[in-house]
Amino acid sequence: MTIAIQPTTVPEYTLYAYTVLFAAVILLILISTSFYLRLRKRRFMIEKNVQAFFDQWLGQMLLGEFSEEEEIEIPGELQDRRKYRVGRQYAINQLINTKKNLIGLASRNVIYLYEKLGLKKSSVSKFHSRLWYKKAKGIYELYMMEQRDLQPQIQPYTNSRNEYVRTEAQTALLAFSGFKGLVFLGTLKYPMNSWQQVKLLEQLQPLDPGHFEALPAWLASANDSVVIFALKLAEIYQQMQVKDEAIACLKHDNPKVRGQAIQTLVRIGDDATPAVLEGRYLWETEHNRTLILEALEHIANEEVLPFLERELENDDPAVKLRAARAIARNVKGGLGILQHKAAAVSEPYEKIYLHIKSEMAR
Amino acid sequence: MKDLAEILVYIIVTGIFLYSVILICFYIFIGINSINETREYLNKNEITDYRLLAASPHAPSVSILAPAYNEGATIVENVRSLLSLYYNKLELVVINDGSKDDSLQKLIDAYQLEKVDFYVNYRIPTKEVKAVYKTKHPAYSKLVVVDKVNGGKADALNVGINITSNDYIICIDADCILEHDAILKMVKPFLEEGDEKVIASGGVIRIANSCEITNGRLTRVYLPENYLARMQALEYIRAFLLGRMAWARLDGLLLISGAFGAFDKEIAIRCGGYNTNTVGEDMELVVRMRRYMHEQDIPYKVTYIPDPLCWTEAPETATILNRQRNRWTRGTIETLRFHKKIFLNPRYDLLGALSYPYWLFFEMLAPLIEFVGFIVFLLLAFWGLINWHMFFAFLLFIIFFGYLNSIFAIYMEVFTYNQYRRRKEIIRLIWAALSEPFFFHPFVVWAGIRGYFDFFRKRKAWGEMTRRGFTKPKEQV
Amino acid sequence: MKVLIAEDDNLIRKTIEIKLAKEGYEVISCAEGASALDSIRSEQPDVVLTDIMLPAVSGLEIVSAVKQSEGKPIKVIVLSTMGQENIVEEAFKLGADDYMTKPFSLTELSIRVKKLLQSQ
Numbered sequence: 014m015t016i017a018i019q020p021t022t023v024p025e026y027t028l029y030a031y032t033v034l035f036a037a038v039i040l041l042i043l044i045s046t047s048f049y050l051r052l053r054k055r056r057f058m059i060e061k062n063v064q065a066f067f068d069q070w071l072g073q074m075l076l077g078e079f080s081e082e083e084e085i086e087i088p089g090e091l092q093d094r095r096k097y098r099v100g101r102q103y104a105i106n107q108l109i110n111t112k113k114n115l116i117g118l119a120s121r122n123v124i125y126l127y128e129k130l131g132l133k134k135s136s137v138s139k140f141h142s143r144l145w146y147k148k149a150k151g152i153y154e155l156y157m158m159e160q161r162d163l164q165p166q167i168q169p170y171t172n173s174r175n176e177y178v179r180t181e182a183q184t185a186l187l188a189f190s191g192f193k194g195l196v197f198l199g200t201l202k203y204p205m206n207s208w209q210q211v212k213l214l215e216q217l218q219p220l221d222p223g224h225f226e227a228l229p230a231w232l233a234s235a236n237d238s239v240v241i242f243a244l245k246l247a248e249i250y251q252q253m254q255v256k257d258e259a260i261a262c263l264k265h266d267n268p269k270v271r272g273q274a275i276q277t278l279v280r281i282g283d284d285a286t287p288a289v290l291e292g293r294y295l296w297e298t299e300h301n302r303t304l305i306l307e308a309l310e311h312i313a314n315e316e317v318l319p320f321l322e323r324e325l326e327n328d329d330p331a332v333k334l335r336a337a338r339a340i341a342r343n344v345k346g347g348l349g350i351l352q353h354k355a356a357a358v359s360e361p362y363e364k365i366y367l368h369i370k371s372e373m374a375r
Numbered sequence: 376m377k378d379l380a381e382i383l384v385y386i387i388v389t390g391i392f393l394y395s396v397i398l399i400c401f402y403i404f405i406g407i408n409s410i411n412e413t414r415e416y417l418n419k420n421e422i423t424d425y426r427l428l429a430a431s432p433h434a435p436s437v438s439i440l441a442p443a444y445n446e447g448a449t450i451v452e453n454v455r456s457l458l459s460l461y462y463n464k465l466e467l468v469v470i471n472d473g474s475k476d477d478s479l480q481k482l483i484d485a486y487q488l489e490k491v492d493f494y495v496n497y498r499i500p501t502k503e504v505k506a507v508y509k510t511k512h513p514a515y516s517k518l519v520v521v522d523k524v525n526g527g528k529a530d531a532l533n534v535g536i537n538i539t540s541n542d543y544i545i546c547i548d549a550d551c552i553l554e555h556d557a558i559l560k561m562v563k564p565f566l567e568e569g570d571e572k573v574i575a576s577g578g579v580i581r582i583a584n585s586c587e588i589t590n591g592r593l594t595r596v597y598l599p600e601n602y603l604a605r606m607q608a609l610e611y612i613r614a615f616l617l618g619r620m621a622w623a624r625l626d627g628l629l630l631i632s633g634a635f636g637a638f639d640k641e642i643a644i645r646c647g648g649y650n651t652n653t654v655g656e657d658m659e660l661v662v663r664m665r666r667y668m669h670e671q672d673i674p675y676k677v678t679y680i681p682d683p684l685c686w687t688e689a690p691e692t693a694t695i696l697n698r699q700r701n702r703w704t705r706g707t708i709e710t711l712r713f714h715k716k717i718f719l720n721p722r723y724d725l726l727g728a729l730s731y732p733y734w735l736f737f738e739m740l741a742p743l744i745e746f747v748g749f750i751v752f753l754l755l756a757f758w759g760l761i762n763w764h765m766f767f768a769f770l771l772f773i774i775f776f777g778y779l780n781s782i783f784a785i786y787m788e789v790f791t792y793n794q795y796r797r798r799k800e801i802i803r804l805i806w807a808a809l810s811e812p813f814f815f816h817p818f819v820v821w822a823g824i825r826g827y828f829d830f831f832r833k834r835k836a837w838g839e840m841t842r843r844g845f846t847k848p849k850e851q852v
Numbered sequence: 853m854k855v856l857i858a859e860d861d862n863l864i865r866k867t868i869e870i871k872l873a874k875e876g877y878e879v880i881s882c883a884e885g886a887s888a889l890d891s892i893r894s895e896q897p898d899v900v901l902t903d904i905m906l907p908a909v910s911g912l913e914i915v916s917a918v919k920q921s922e923g924k925p926i927k928v929i930v931l932s933t934m935g936q937e938n939i940v941e942e943a944f945k946l947g948a949d950d951y952m953t954k955p956f957s958l959t960e961l962s963i964r965v966k967k968l969l970q971s972q
Contacts, residue, residue, distance in 0.1 A: 028768040035775040039782050043805070046786045050801060053793055068863050072870040076958065107863050113424075114864045117957030146418035153422045177419060208566035211434065215427045218934055219955075245433070300641065330496040367492035375491075375511070429905060430935035459885060459910040463936060513942035514912035555907040590886035592908040 056099050063090055063100040071107060074126060075119040085129055093131050105132050109157045127158045137163070145175040152178070156185035164189045171197040180209045187216045192224040195246075198231050204238040210245065222250045232258040237267045244270070248277040256281050260289060268298050275304045279311050287317045294320070306335035313343040325354065325362075334365060341369045348373070384755060391748050395773060398737055402780050408621035413791055416681055425559035428566075429461040435542040436464040437562060438640075440535030442528050443469055443549040447476040451485045453549055456591030458517060462558040467517050468535045469549065473502075473525025483508065486515045499533045499648035502526035507538065528633070529649035529656035536640060536648050545637045546657075548687060552583060552593050553635075557684040561637045564678040571676040574664050575638045577623075577631035578679075579615040581794065582608040583686035593686050598800040603696055605807050606815040607689040613784040616681065616791065623679035627730040629665075631677070633657030635685035642667070653713070655706015662714050669723050683792050697822045704826025707739045742823025774812050781808035853969055856897035857881040858888035858914060859931065860906055868901070871958045872965065885909025889917055896924065899965055903931045904939055912943055919947035927968040931956070 070088060079085065090100050105127070112123050127133060136158070139151030152170065155163050170182035183205075186194035205213075231243035232255060244262060247255050259281060262274035271293075278286050290305045297305060306324070313321060321344075324336035341347040348370060355366040428434045439457060443450055450469075457467050471479045482488060493507035501523070508520040523534050532546055545561060547553065557578070564576045584604040587595035599605045622628045636657065646667045649656045661677065668675040690696040711734060718735065720727040736744075755761045785804055788795065795801055807815075855877045859865040862883070869879045880895050882888035885906040892900060892914070900918055904911040911930060918926050930943045930951040940951050950964055 025764050025768040028765075028772045032768070032772045032775045035772075035779045039775070039779050042779075042782050042786045046782075046789050046801065047798075049786075049789050050793075050796075050798060053789070053796070057796075064862075068866045069870075071863065072867040075867055076871055076874065110861065110863055111867070112955075114861065114954050114956070115867070115958060116955045117959055119867070119958050120955065146421060150422050181422075204569060206567050206569055207433070208563060211431050211566065212427065214433055215431060215934075330494070330498065334494060334496065361494065364492070364494040368494035371492040375509070426905075426933070430933045432935055455913070456908060459906060459908055459913070461905045463939065512916070513945045514910065514916045516942060555905075590908045592884070592886070 059099045060103050063103050066090070067100075067104060067107065071111070071126070075111065075115070075122045077122065078118075079122065079125055085126075087130060091130055093134070101130075101132060101135060104130065105135065105154055108132070109154065112157055124158055133158070133160060136160070140167075145178050149175075149177040149181045152181040152185050156181075156188040159188070161189050168197075172200060172202055174203075176203065176209070179203060180205075180212060183209075184212060184216050187213060187220075191220045192217065192222060195224065195227070198234070198239050198242065199227060201236055201239055204236065205242060206238070210238075210242050213242070214245065214249065225250070225252050225254075228252055228255050229258050232262065237265075237270055240265070240267075240270050241273045244273045244277040248280045251280055253281050256283070263289070263293050268301055271297070272301050272304050275301060275308050279308045282312065284314065284316075287312055287314050291317045291320045303331075303335070306332065306339065309339040310335060310342060313339040315344060318344055322350075330361065333361070334368065337365050337369050338372070341373060380758075381760075384751070384760060387747075387751050391744070391751075392769075394736070394744060399776055401733065401737065402776070405617055405621040406780070406783055408624045409617045409787065412620050412624035413616070413681055413787065417791065423563075425556055425563065426461070428559045428562060430463050434462070434464055435562065435565065436466070436540075437462060437543045437545060437558060437637075438466040438468050438535070438539040438541040439545045439547060439558070440532055440539070441467065441469050441547050441549040442472050442531035442535070443474065443478055444472045444525070444528075444531075445474045445476045445478065446549050447474070447478040447481055449550055450478050451481050452591045454482065454486070454518065457553065458515060459555065460553060460558050461555055462562070464541070465517050465558060466519060466539060466541055468519045468521060468539055470521045470523060470531040470535050472523060472527070472531040479520070479522055482520050486510050486518055486520075487512045488518075488520055493538075495534075496537050498644060499537055501530050501533045501537060504534055504538075527651060529651045529653075532656070533648040533651070536643060539640070542640060543637055544640050544643065545635075546633065547685070548634045550688070551634055552588065552591065552686040554593070554682075554684045557635075560680055560682055560684060564680065565637070565639070568676070571674040572642075572668070573639070573678055574642045574668060574675050575631055575636065575661060576678045576680060577619065577628060578635040578637075578684050579619075579681055580611060580632050580634050581615075581683045581686050582611055582689045584608075584689055584691065586686065596794045596796075598795050598797075598803055599689070599691075601691045602807075603693065603815070604689045604691050605803065606811065607696075609781060609784070609804055609807050609811070611689075612788050613781060616787045617780075617784050619679055620681055622730070623677070625725060625729070626676055627725050627733075628677045628679055629662055629726075629730050629734055630658040631661050631679075634687050636661075638664070650713075653706055653709040654702045655710050658706060659710040659713065662710055662717075665726055666714060666717060666723070669726065681791065683794055693818070697818075697825065700819055700822035701826040701829060704739075704742065704823045705830045707734065708827070708830050711735055711739055742820045743827060745820050746824050777812055777816075778808060781811065853899070854878045854880065854895060854897040855899045855901060855965060856888065856891060856895065858883075858885065858900065858902040858906055858911070860884060860903060867958065868961065871962060875962050875966075877965070883907075885911070885914055888914055892918060892921070892926070897926060898924075899927045899929065899968060901929045901931065901961075901965070904933075904936055904943070912939065912946060915943050915946045915948050929961075929964060929968070 066088065090097060091104055108123050108127050112120055136151050136154035139147045140155060142148050142151065152167055167182050167185050170178050171186060173179040173182060183197055186197055228243055228247060231239050234240050240262060244259060247259060259274050259277050262270055265271050265274065275290060278290065287309060290308055294302060294305050309317060309321065318340065321336045321340050324332055327333055337351055340350055344350065351366045351369060355362040441457065454469060469482065487510050488508035489510065490506050491509050495504045503524045505522040505524065510518060519538065521534055521538055523531065536544060543562065543565060545558065561576055561578055565573045582599055582604060583593065584599035584601060585597045586593055587597065599608055619628060633656065642664055643660065646663050650659045653659050665677065690699055717723045717727045717731045719732065782805065785801065785808065789801065795804065855872050857865055857868050857879065859868065860883050865881050865883065869881050872879050880891055880897060882891055886908040888902065889909060900914065902911045902914045915928050915930065918928050927949045930940060930948045931954060932940050932951055933954045943951065949968055952961060952964065
């Protein structure tokens with residue numbers, strides 16, 4: 014039996030040497046731990062110091078009226094020096110935070126202070142950094158502070174290879190030019206995940222909707238996530254004019270696109286939609302079938318009643334319940350139909366009837 | 376006879392040595408992966424505004440499932456704290472698992488609950504649901520309380536899965552303390568899914584002993600005063616900050632702690648929910664879900680969040696800790712036995728090639744191997760066969776490597792989330808690490824061995840952890 | 853007149869505090885729900901301004917506690933974020949008097965506080 018490493022082939026002193034090596038590494042780690050701890054503490058103290066006066070100072074400044082010529086006094090701790098870096102970053106973060114919570118005079122003052130304190134320089138240098146996370150952060154700071162002059166430089170990054178830089182650049186475009194900024198959807202090469210879509214939709218929420226001319230083109234995009242996003246836009250902003258395109262998406266190859274189309278049609282469909290959804294039911298994945306039933310809970314009509322009554326007999330109790338809910342909520346005398354069913358076959362329809370009844374009473 | 380003994384000894388000693396070398400390689404590998412994954416996570420989320428998820432109509436719906444058994448002392452307060460978590464599309468399902476105390480009545484009184492007609496879908500077979508309660512009070516509209524016949528934690532969680540109609544479930548222990556943005560952070564990985572379906576997401580558990588807790592909320596973190604709890608604090612840092620983080624990077628996580636984990640409900644149901652025949656139901660579910668995805672050939676991922684979001688009380692007495700570790704060992708043995716098909720099976724990719732073998736050799740068998748090693752050592756010493764120079768060199772080598780691992784974990788704690796900010800606390804943590812091989816470690820190994828005994832005796836003692844409860848000090852006043 | 857602010861963001865709390873103090877109100881502020889409930893009991897403010905998302909005890913519960921408490925009537929303004937319309941609805945069911953959506957304007961806030969106090 015020959016094994017390369019055997020305890021007998023390893024001389025003790027090799028083991029001792031390794032032990033000493035471990036000890037040395039341990040010592041090294043301990044030293045850097047102690048160093049980090051001290052660094053953290055220092056940073057914490059600086060932040061605490063800055064915080065102590067900054068929150069009060071900013072609170073006062075936000076309420077002030079400034080004219081362009083007026084010079085404001087920059088507190089010593091916030092001057093543009095290397096050793097005040099931590100404090101200045103704290104200031105940027107707090108200004109952004111304020112911007113998220115306040116509008117009106119206070120929000121205008123936030124931008125005024127950001128510029129007056131020379132913080133833009135710091136954001137721009139982050140934007141020019143090679144490190145993706147710094148670049149993303151720089152873009153974030155710039156659009157939060159409404160630095161529109163950088164839009165042309167930021168725009169190309171909507172197709173950046175790094176997803177974080179890309180998302181921030183896309184958000185920046187919406188922050189700068191509202192719904193017009195959605196043009197990037199036309200050229201987007203990369204997928205957008207749900208989180209990125211939520212972020213973009215939130216950015217659009219306070220704005221005046223418009224510029225939906227390209228919606229049909231996005232709905233036909235080769236990029237599936239663009240189609241999904243466009244379907245969400247159609248849903249939220251009730252873009253009835255793309256109903257046919259949305260219906261076409263019910264036959265898309267990607268089940269996620271089909272799923273979103275089902276949800277969108279709840280909002281932009283018409284009287285014929287329930288029957289259209291019913292027609293797709295058999296062909297759909299289990300997940301999308303659930304989505305169709307959930308859609309019918311909102312929009313079912315007499316036309317799909319036979320279908321729903323059939324699904325009431327489905328083996329899956331969850332399907333039974335959804336079909337029952339769709340009938341009770343949308344069909345005239347729906348609850349009566351369920352009651353009837355319960356009287357005929359008490360198990361399990363009695364319980365289903367009571368469940369739906371109590372649900373509707375709440 | 377002597378020859379045979381010598382050959383046997385030779386094989387065993389060589390085996391133990393090889394085992395150590397492989398283990399050390401794994402630890403180094405884990406350390407490196409953990410650094411990279413942690414750094415990436417921190418960079419990615421530095422500017423993330425989680426709050427936009429809280430109110431977004433496009434966020435997925437989530438249910439927290441909190442099984443409770445005889446938690447009357449703390450249940451009302453814990454539910455109040457859970458109801459204040461930031462998330463709009465949230466439902467809080469408290470499952471009263473046939474408590475013998477007045478938990479249910481306390482909940483009914485505090486939250487003005489009323490019985491509702493509810494058609495329970497027993498798609499996962501469970502013990503009978505006695506009643507479902509909801510309230511008309513607008514401040515508690517997220518609350519659902521289910522009263523059921525006692526059936527253990529796994530059964531209670533299955534009832535929760537049956538009751539809820541939301542997309543994702545987050546399973547917690549009812550007495551956990553969650554940070555207020557815990558749900559937001561746990562849900563984000565599911566939204567970030569690309570081509571691979573995210574089926575589960577794990578979170579970090581940290582030790583709440585000695586911490587300042589007011590109104591069901593953690594207000595100040597302290598290192599546990601109790602030695603056993605402090606050792607566990609170190610253990611948890613090592614396990615969560617190093618081990619799980621590294622396995623998450625490889626997407627090889629096998630365990631999501633039962634005290635705080637999120638799952639895709641549809642997949643969980645298709646897998647049949649929690650297994651009620653094991654004491655390690657949390658690990659078993661993750662393994663089964665992964666196995667299911669492999670067998671269905673659907674690309675998937677299990678993610679993991681390193682933020683300290685969930686705080687729990689660790690056992691402070693030897694008896695209870697012993698019972699807990701005993702149970703963990705049995706849970707691991709049972710899970711790995713159920714799924715032995717995965718072992719080195721190419722069909723399961725990394726799961727079969729790395730995760731399963733690692734768990735088998737370095738988690739499940741570790742106490743056994745160490746114990747056997749110790750017995751062999753005693754025998755050899757008895758026969759006078761030990762090369763003492765070699766022995767001490769090797770012992771020192773192993774102990775120092777253990778130290779290196781612990782110290783590195785402490786460094787990562789300071790480097791990342793730094794919950795223990797005081798210098799004194801870090802020094803005490805280091806002392807704890809230094810004492811580990813002599814006190815805590817043998818104890819844990821022994822508890823594991825007892826787990827083996829109990830497993831083979833098929834004794835299914837649940838080893839219920841008698842918790843002290845967070846409110847106790849106040850009640851004494 | 854006393855105003856109590858329950859808001860977990862330090863800076864926003866501070867800013868509102870300064871604004872309302874300038875208008876001549878006595879201001880008490882709390883960073884989380886549980887201490888807000890205590891202060892409401894002990895300080896008996898005239899107006900409570902509460903965020904919906906608060907740690908420990910939710911804003912809704914504060915509305916409910918204020919409106920159910922005996923003693924002098926206290927006005928409540930709820931601070932929400934966009935997309936929380938359904939929660940605002942629940943807050944009104946519990947008796948909230950007014951609400952504002954973040955981001956909001958400080959001037960508007962102080963006008964609303966004034967109006968509420970005048971309507972008493």
